[in-house]
Amino acid sequence: MIQKKVCMLGAFAVGKTSLVARFVRSLFSEKYHTTVGVKVDKKIVAVGEEQVNLLLWDLYGEDDFQKLRTSYLRGSSGYVLAVDGTRAETLEKAVILQSRAREMLGDVPFVLMLNKADLVDRWEVEDSAIDDLVGQGWSTFKTSAKTGAGVEEAFLALARRMAGST
Amino acid sequence: MDAFLRRGNGGDEPPTVTEDPDPIEELRRLLLVAEHAQVAKIQERLDDPEIHAEDVSRVLPEAIAIRATKDRELTRVMLPTVEEAILSSVRRDPHVLVDALFPVMGPAIRKAIASALASMIESLNETLERSFSVQGLKWRWEAWRTGKPLPEIILLRTLVYRVEQVFLIHRKTGLLLQHVSATSAGVQDADMVSGMLTAIRDFVQDSFGGGREQSLDSFKVGDFTVRIEQGPEAVLAAVIRGNAPPELRPLLTETIEAIHLEQAEALANFQGDADAFNRSRPRLEVCLKTQQLTRADRGPEARTRKARRFLRTALAVLLIGVAVWSFFAIRRSVRWQGYLGRLAAEPGIAVIDSGRRGGKYFVTGLRDPLAADPTAMLAESKIAPESVIGEWKPYQALHPEFIAARARRVLEPPATVTLRATNGVLLATGSAPHRWIEEARARSRVFADVARFDDSGLTDADLSELEALRRGIEDRPVSFDPASADLRPRDSVRLEALSRDLSRLARMAVGIGKTVRVTVTGRGDSTGTEDVNRAISRQRAERVTRALAPGFARAVTFVVRGVGSSEPLRREVTEKDRELNRSVTLSVAVAGGAPEGSR
Numbered sequence: 001m002i003q004k005k006v007c008m009l010g011a012f013a014v015g016k017t018s019l020v021a022r023f024v025r026s027l028f029s030e031k032y033h034t035t036v037g038v039k040v041d042k043k044i045v046a047v048g049e050e051q052v053n054l055l056l057w058d059l060y061g062e063d064d065f066q067k068l069r070t071s072y073l074r075g076s077s078g079y080v081l082a083v084d085g086t087r088a089e090t091l092e093k094a095v096i097l098q099s100r101a102r103e104m105l106g107d108v109p110f111v112l113m114l115n116k117a118d119l120v121d122r123w124e125v126e127d128s129a130i131d132d133l134v135g136q137g138w139s140t141f142k143t144s145a146k147t148g149a150g151v152e153e154a155f156l157a158l159a160r161r162m163a164g165s166t
Numbered sequence: 167m168d169a170f171l172r173r174g175n176g177g178d179e180p181p182t183v184t185e186d187p188d189p190i191e192e193l194r195r196l197l198l199v200a201e202h203a204q205v206a207k208i209q210e211r212l213d214d215p216e217i218h219a220e221d222v223s224r225v226l227p228e229a230i231a232i233r234a235t236k237d238r239e240l241t242r243v244m245l246p247t248v249e250e251a252i253l254s255s256v257r258r259d260p261h262v263l264v265d266a267l268f269p270v271m272g273p274a275i276r277k278a279i280a281s282a283l284a285s286m287i288e289s290l291n292e293t294l295e296r297s298f299s300v301q302g303l304k305w306r307w308e309a310w311r312t313g314k315p316l317p318e319i320i321l322l323r324t325l326v327y328r329v330e331q332v333f334l335i336h337r338k339t340g341l342l343l344q345h346v347s348a349t350s351a352g353v354q355d356a357d358m359v360s361g362m363l364t365a366i367r368d369f370v371q372d373s374f375g376g377g378r379e380q381s382l383d384s385f386k387v388g389d390f391t392v393r394i395e396q397g398p399e400a401v402l403a404a405v406i407r408g409n410a411p412p413e414l415r416p417l418l419t420e421t422i423e424a425i426h427l428e429q430a431e432a433l434a435n436f437q438g439d440a441d442a443f444n445r446s447r448p449r450l451e452v453c454l455k456t457q458q459l460t461r462a463d464r465g466p467e468a469r470t471r472k473a474r475r476f477l478r479t480a481l482a483v484l485l486i487g488v489a490v491w492s493f494f495a496i497r498r499s500v501r502w503q504g505y506l507g508r509l510a511a512e513p514g515i516a517v518i519d520s521g522r523r524g525g526k527y528f529v530t531g532l533r534d535p536l537a538a539d540p541t542a543m544l545a546e547s548k549i550a551p552e553s554v555i556g557e558w559k560p561y562q563a564l565h566p567e568f569i570a571a572r573a574r575r576v577l578e579p580p581a582t583v584t585l586r587a588t589n590g591v592l593l594a595t596g597s598a599p600h601r602w603i604e605e606a607r608a609r610s611r612v613f614a615d616v617a618r619f620d621d622s623g624l625t626d627a628d629l630s631e632l633e634a635l636r637r638g639i640e641d642r643p644v645s646f647d648p649a650s651a652d653l654r655p656r657d658s659v660r661l662e663a664l665s666r667d668l669s670r671l672a673r674m675a676v677g678i679g680k681t682v683r684v685t686v687t688g689r690g691d692s693t694g695t696e697d698v699n700r701a702i703s704r705q706r707a708e709r710v711t712r713a714l715a716p717g718f719a720r721a722v723t724f725v726v727r728g729v730g731s732s733e734p735l736r737r738e739v740t741e742k743d744r745e746l747n748r749s750v751t752l753s754v755a756v757a758g759g760a761p762e763g764s765r
Binding site (some may be wrong): 001037041052055057076077 | 336338339340342355357361369370439440441
């Protein structure tokens with residue numbers, strides 16, 4: 001079985017932890033999250049014939065990227081950029097995070113999750129901005145950790161791309 | 167060409183132009199002039215060591231490389247030379263080699279020393295930590311009991327541990343390469359644990375660590391110690407329950423080194439597929455060590471268990487012993503207190519001090535010789551006399567019963583007398599012989615504790631008897647026939663009895679120092695003349711006196727009177743009255759030192 005390390009990146013309170021929780025069961029307590037700044041979860045997904053074991057490193061969301069421990073990114077085969085669709089500034093943060101992650105990891109697969117898709121009436125992120133990113137080759141997904149919509153799909157897409165890249 | 171060259175090369179003649187022209191030789195020279203120059207050139211090359219060396223140097227690295235892949239002959243051949251070279255280099259100038267090796271040796275030595283120090287400090291800490299704990303006391307007790315030195319005991323006891331899980335973790339990604347566990351129970355999702363361990367390590371290194379060499383080596387979680395041994399590509403994490411001994415670290419180090427050596431390629435090319443590392447499982451399993459010392463060496467443990475059982479039994483016996491002892495001690499104490507209470511209540515005994523000394527009870531005090539015997543009282547309290555030392559000093563108790571008792575001892579009263587003491591007065595009641603009463607009065611005056619002897623309640627037995635006898639004698643008139651002074655024969659018995667009583671009275675009176683006077687009064691009845699009556703009455707009195715007197719020559723004084731009819735015993739109405747008046751009566755007087763009130 002192939003194992004892959006995946007990092008969850010995103011601004012504060014975009015719902016990274018909720019996305020992971022929606023996707024997997026949680027083993028470690030929240031204490032790790034606040035003290036060590038990371039919580040590791042895992043989820044086995046099937047990519048074609050192959051089982052891929054995703055080790056999801058849910059990094060503690062900080063507003064200032066400088067505070068993020070980049071050492072946690074080391075060795076990631078892919079990452080998830082999480083954005084709060086109801087807060088447009090979190091998308092900007094995601095773009096910054098992406099460039100930092102690329103500096104560290106190189107061109108590894110990643111997906112952008114536009115979370116809180118259930119809150120349609122408070123949605124702020126412009127479709128044009130998303131189209132822009134898609135135009136740059138980003139794969140984006142509208143997700144809702146609350147309803148579960150798009151979550152599995154987004155992770156699967158990432159897993160597929162990582163498996164293909166080996 | 168080869169053959170030719172060989173010939174030219176190895177021929178007797180040198181390949182030079184000679185003066186002696188041989189046609190064939192000449193032809194050959196002409197034909198082969200160009201080749202000849204070449205051969206000469208080659209020859210020159212072969213002969214010139216400088217050029218030769220140049221040539222060899224061109225192919226040497228390749229040659230060595232080729233040979234090294236074929237066999238180890240080159241190494242073998244070169245070894246002595248290399249060794250010799252190093253040796254001579256050191257001999258000539260050691261600094262050269264030192265300088266060369268310094269960058270390598272420095273860190274290596276530092277690391278070795280640091281590792282050794284860490285091991286030592288670890289065990290030292292362990293020792294110190296345990297020294298003053300309950301465990302430490304237990305070890306000290308064990309050391310004392312077995313006679314082994316304390317460090318040995320501590321070493322023995324701290325070595326109990328078990329390596330429960332070993333993780334082989336890819337250093338860069340934190341992904342799990344291999345995992346072995348001693349128990350199936352309690353194993354969490356190993357790949358997540360692996361990730362978290364890496365995260366924690368990263369966290370610690372980021373937060374506290376400086377360089378790459380400084381990293382999290384171990385941490386403790388409850389009973390567990392996690393030992394981390396890192397290599398360049400992979401990290402070994404051992405989860406140890408109990409006290410991990412320092413010797414474990416070298417094993418982990420060797421293991422991670424061996425894995426790096428054996429699986430260098432797999433580690434370098436790791437892309438998430440951990441199957442390749444199944445090969446390392448046996449190596450990891452070697453690390454799943456359980457404390458073997460006590461297991462393999464059953465002897466001491468069994469002995470310890472036996473000793474423990476013995477201790478437990480001894481403790482039980484001790485407890486029972488203590489319980490029994492306590493019971494007896496308490497009972498003894500209760501009895502002793504009871505005894506002291508009895509002593510205190512006992513008149514004539516005054517306890518001054520009591521207690522326990524040298525396993526025996528002691529009691530000191532004062533005791534009236536007439537008081538109860540304290541030793542005899544021990545038996546009443548069920549105390550063995552030999553377990554008690556009693557010291558009694560004699561004294562006189564002023565309790566009334568003791569005053570009475572002392573008086574009794576001195577006065578020796580007859581059984582009919584009761585002696586009591588109240589408020590300093592010695593009271594005698596009952597009856598006693600006259601003489602005893604007299605003596606008691608005299609003697610009691612010398613009693614220090616008696617103010618007065620009161621015998622008003624005491625009857626003088628002698629006087630009582632005298633009185634009774636007297637009355638009996640006086641109540642028995644001896645009658646006569648009319649006008650006769652002769653004793654009637656039928657009165658002889660009566661007279662005898664009278665005589666006997668009188669004699670007894672006299673004896674008693676003399677016995678208590680008294681004299682007896684008997685007045686014998688004769689009477690007549692009122693018939694006839696008074697003169698005659700008077701004479702006859704006197705005759706009658708004399709007659710009775712004669713009959714009684716012989717036995718009482720000295721003791722009794724007889725006074726004889728004849729009163730005629732002047733003192734009749736009864737007024738004469740009938741003949742019976744007259745007969746009574748014709749009689750003699752005795753009147754007895756006891757005198758001389760007679761007590762007051764005696765009649």
